[in-house]
Amino acid sequence: MIELEDKYVFHIPLYKYKDDELVVIEMDGLLDNLISELADKGFDSFYMAEVKSFYKSRIYDEILITVFSPKDKSPLEIFKKWFRKNNHILFQEAFAFEIGDKMIVEKF
Known part of the structure; x- marks a missing residue:
């Protein structure tokens, strides 16, 4: 039996707020890059849900990308690095993620 004790949920907006309106973000390659990076680091089983x-x-x-992991391995730095690297496209004032039962919002 495998136990994955830690739960991470990464929030990825599909819109940016620019010039007082919501604009769709071109996510084609961006999301693929994040998924590949997670898989390359051994996080090859997670699920994604589109929400309002x-x-x-x-x-x-x-x-929302939900990843369960063992205590000694975390996908968090992968997500943070990806978000910061791509924020010139995502155009967000902050990014959000959940660890267990806590929501964390980091401003740029």
């Missing part, structure tokens, strides 16, 4: 989110009076779609 609400932030500052705006409703938009986002993808």
Whole structure:
């Protein structure tokens, strides 16, 4: 039996707020890069769900990637690095992720 004790949920917006309107983000290659990076580091079993989110009076779609991992291995730095590297495209003021039962928002 395998036990994966830690749960991470990465929030990936599919829209950016630019010039007072929501604009679709071109995610084709970006999301593929994150998935490949996770898989390359051994996180090859996770799930993704598209959800409606609400932030500052705006409703938009986002993808949640949920990864379960053992205590001695974390996908968090992969996600943080990916988000920071691509924020010139994602155009977000902050990014969010969950660890266990906690939501964490990091501003740029």
